[in-house]
Every structure is written in C-alpha cells, then in structure tokens.
Amino acid sequence: MKRHQITIVDIAKQLNLSKSTVSRALTGHPSVNAATRQAVLELAEKLDYQRNMLAISLVTRKTNTIGIIVPEFTSSYFPNITIGAQEVASKAGYNTVICQSNETYETEVANTKVMLANQVDGVLVSITKETKNFDHLKIFQRKGIPIVFFNRVCDEMDVPKVIVDDYDGAFRAVNHLIERGRKRIAHLSGPASLKISEKRQNGYKAALRKNNIELDEELVIPYDLSLDKVHIYVNHLLNLPHPPDAIFAINDPTAIEIIQVVKKRGLRVPEDIAVVGFSNDFASGLIHPSLTTVSQPVKEIGGTAAQLLIDQMSRDVTDWKSIIRVLKTELIVRDSS
C-alpha cells in the first residue's frame, strides 16, 4: 500500500552509477565529476528525493537533534526559553525536540526514555518540582550524551548549568518593597526541593536582615506552585491578626494570581498590599495594576544553555568542566508596588 520511497539507489540505477557516487554527489563530496554531480542533483530534484535521516543517523551515529525537557508550558517562561534555545540550535544545524514533563516525576522519566530512544545528541533539562532521584538523568552521562541544566538544576550532577542570580534578584525586589515603606513583607515561596525556591527565599531573608526587620516565619509560606491554591494562602495571610502590607511571590504567575485574589477581596494593590513577582512574564506588563517584578533574560537562558550543549557535542571531550553560568536579573518597577 505504502508508496515506494525514492532512494539513492533509484537515482543510481537511472543514471547508471553506483550508490556510492550518488551519495557523494548529494553530500557535496569533492571527488565527484561536475557533470555527474549536476545530473544527480537534477534527477534528485525531479523525483522529489529527500534524504532519509533515519538511515543517515543510523550509520553516522549522529542525529543532529537536541532534546529539551521542561516542566510546563503554562506561562510564557519556558516557551520563551525553548525559543531562545531553538534559535541557537538551528543556527548550528541542530533540530530540537521538546518534551513537557508536566511537573511530574514519572513523565520526566518517560521523557528521558523518549530522548534516549530517539538518539538525541544532547539534552537540555529543567527538572520538575517532584524530582528528587536523578538516576534517569545520570544515564545520559553514562552513555556519553552531553547534558546541560537550566533554571531548575540538579546539584548532585557535575555538568554545565545556566541559572540567574536568584538570591540577588530576590534581595533587590524585597529591598525595593522596604524602600517603599513596607514593613511586613510576606513571601510565597516554592517547593523546598527546588534550588530556586531556596535561593530566592534566602535573598528575601537577607534583605529583611539588612534593613533590620525581624523575620516572621509565619509570613514565609512554601507552596507547591499549584495556582489554584494561591487564594488559600493569600486569604490566610490577610486574615492574620497582624496582616502583611506586601507579598513577594516566587514567580509571576503566582503574583498575578495574588493580585486577582487581593482585588476580589476588595483590597487595593498597591495601597493596601504591594505585590512583587519574579521573571517578568509577558502578562505582567498587561495586568492591572501592572506587576513589579524581577526580569530574567529568558531567551538568553535558552540560548546560553543550547550553546553550552553544542560546545560539548562538537568537541570530543568526555570530561567536561562543569561550568555554571549565572545571568543577570533586573528589577522592573511597575504599579503593583
């Protein structure tokens, strides 16, 4: 039923050549007669010949494909990172395969198997909030497939990583709130498993300390990043006998959700409660009031990670220095603070 695929053998037969010569003509090998090459190219064009990458990859043991595993696609953050990575990768002649782990460990493990089965030449990974065991990722190392982490990194693996100065960004965000006269600043933090939660929380605490504001543990709430639970924590905070006058959120989607909840309660942002986020998602500039946030160079994160990966793939070095690239953030002050 399936139509016969045009192969180099078909071209070879029609031109009375060997498949070797056709292959050489097609790949631009120098030692082939100009007239022969011309004939091959013309016939290939005429027959709609397309090289079969499966066969090529099988013999060359290279797929020219990099895999990207991200936890989710719900905000603009990870999509933009993949765009940045894809730009760099395609410029270097690499294709990109993207898998979403959906913030679950099982899916992440399944994703790594897909990547392995599809013989990617390297992978870019940002782990889920659930990931505590890294055996599935260590397989890449064991097989000599380069891996680079970004944003959500794995501490126990000695490979290149791309992150931002989370501590510093959080510090400046909270410091800004204090400069604006806020005294009781709450923090909606992330899951303890993620390094970024820890660092941003540390930045928050350091800013309080520097301004001689005593830390009230009651105001630091770790949550699992499920947006539909934000209202619970916000209402809890606002119902405290001595409620906060500002909230610093681990990320923008959370901050946006906070603003909605606060507004629904009839309170004003920033008059009653100031809100600051982290990442500068696309929606943050559009929401009312517009969100003060710490912007990350999102595309650059993806691009840098891809570049680091490509560097590893092109050199035949097995023991790669574990570079850690820390990119700069920037505080964007808007109406919510």
Added chain:
Amino acid sequence: MKRHQITIVDIAKQLNLSKSTVSRALTGHPSVNAATRQAVLELAEKLDYQRNMLAISLVTRKTNTIGIIVPEFTSSYFPNITIGAQEVASKAGYNTVICQSNETYETEVANTKVMLANQVDGVLVSITKETKNFDHLKIFQRKGIPIVFFNRVCDEMDVPKVIVDDYDGAFRAVNHLIERGRKRIAHLSGPASLKISEKRQNGYKAALRKNNIELDEELVIPYDLSLDKVHIYVNHLLNLPHPPDAIFAINDPTAIEIIQVVKKRGLRVPEDIAVVGFSNDFASGLIHPSLTTVSQPVKEIGGTAAQLLIDQMSRDVTDWKSIIRVLKTELIVRDSS
C-alpha cells in the same frame, strides 16, 4: 571515542541467544519462553538498554511521529493548539515534532524538508501569511503522507481541515458593538492571502449591513500582522476627520496593541473607542481594560486536527474524504466594549 551503544546483539551474546529471540522477548512477541523473556528483560534493564528507534523506524517504515508546522509562537494561540494536539497524539502513542515557520515562506519550505527527512508519519499545518504556492505541501500528498490543515488552511488542497466559524464570530462581535451603540466601527483586517482575514472581514461587513450601517471602506484596513505597525494604522484612524468609535481587530495581539496605542493618546477605552479582538488569548483577560473578544476552543482545535490525522494514518486508505470540521466560537464580553 563514542561509547559503544548497547544493542540486542550484546544481550543475545551474553545470554547465548540469537538476536531474533531477544528482539521477540523485548517486543513482547508471544512465542518466546517465559524464562528466556525474563532473563532478557532483566539483562536489558541492568545494561540500561534502550531500543534504537532509528533502526526500528527504518525497518518498520513508521516513526510514530507527527509533525506540526505553525507560523509563530508569540501569542498563546499556537502554543495552546500544539498542546492540544500533543495531548491527543501522545495518548495514541505518537511523538510530536514542532517547527515554527516564523511567518516566512522560505522557512515553511525548509520545515517541510525537515519533516520529510525525519520521516514523520503525518503533518499538521497552519500556513504563513506569505504562503501562496503550495507545492512544498503537496509533496506530502504525493508521498502518501497524511496532512491536516488547521486555522490557516489551504483552499486548493483536498484534505481534512479544522477551522472555526470565523464569519459568524466576527458577525457577532461587530453586532455586539452596534448593540452597544457604536456607529462607526473600523476593522483592522489581516493579509488578503489568509482565508481567515476574508471570512472575518465578511462577517464584519454582514453585521454592518444587517444593521443598515453603510460600509465605509476607509475604515477597513488590511495589515500584515506586524504588531509594530499597529500604531500607524490606529493613529491614522483616529486622525480622520470623522474618526471611528470602535475598532474590531483581526486577533487579540492586535487588539491589545490597539488598546495600548489608544491609551497612550490619552483616549479612554471603551468610552472614546471600544475595542474587540478575536481568539481570547491568555493576556486578554488580564489587560486593563479587559478585552472583549471572540473565544476559540484552542486546545480542541489542536486535538481535533491531531485526531483527524491519526484516523488517516491508522487506516490504509489513500483517498481520504476531505472533511472540514468547523468548531464553534463564543463572544466574551468584557470591559473594552
């Protein structure tokens, strides 16, 4: 240099079996001894064996991969469509490869070559605003690779398509503006090459006609969807001797841009100018004032298209009925009108 990959031959040797038997054990073929299968499975696990999909696909002539070609990823529209498609595809055991054509014809052609070279089993396509020649897409048909269009379809190809009732959606949107008392309604339309531009424009005109409002061609502006030019058209409209009191935009990103421009000019939305968009992007509910728009069942579009494609791929029918699925839109009234 490259580490040797574990193959079924390695497993076969260690267990003193033939690669045929190992293959059968691994793929779950019934005619293999339970003890043998057990041994194979255990050793495979121990050695981190991963099946090489390249080789499998080469011999089975199936990659279990569908390709998606979309024009852009800048708004939430196309990403969400791919999410919907991916959900359906992965449930059916298919992987997904996504390519962005970046709204340029050349890139789209390049993308089709990538898809062909990677032997996708089927493709989902939404064309660029530039695409007028469809030869590169007809190659899929010629090779017997199923293709389904969505959103931006190709009229001259007789294949399944998934669209929404653009005419009707536009009609209801403009009718709503008229009900709100607007008399001079402008329309920022899309490129003439796209069917959706035409249909939405027709819906706009029909709504005017039905309400006995004479069409003023001066108020209908086709533009190429480059957001950075929106301010030119909006300012042009507002500088007219008899400026409009409402603008219906071809899509949400355009509408959002219009709102920003109008606000920057010191005019109020909706008091001075009402604005209505199309698609109900994520940002539309967040912007101030929130945007009235025609919502599309985005994930469903992707899911339906994927399902249509999978149906085609699983049956061995070469002449597929050209189904056209038209999904319903819904008018979402918010503050901008």
Added chain:
DNA sequence: TTTACAATTGGGAACATTCCCATAAATTGG
C-alpha cells in the same frame, strides 16, 4: 616507455532492528 599520481567511480561492510522462513525439540492424537 615506464612509473607515479590524481581524479573518478564501484563494491561492500556497517549501523540496529524487524520479520519471514526454516529448524529442532517437545507434545499430542490416533
């Protein structure tokens, strides 16, 4: 003229797997 060398081309192994066609052993029925 002979040798050496460059320019072309062909042959065939290799890549990792599936799957059809044997083959051998074990089991069953008459």
Added chain:
DNA sequence: CCAATTTATGGGAATGTTCCCAATTGTAAA
C-alpha cells in the same frame, strides 16, 4: 509408535545511507 502439531529458537534478508578500500582511467614526470 509414528505422524502431526505446537513451542521455541536461529538465520538472514531488508531498511537507506555513509565511508573505507579498492579499481580504473588519464596524465604528467622520469
């Protein structure tokens, strides 16, 4: 007890390509 059938396994072609190692031809140097 023998034929027939079932159960389990092996052998090897096929998939479409690259690339190494010849083989052939023509030509310039000796």
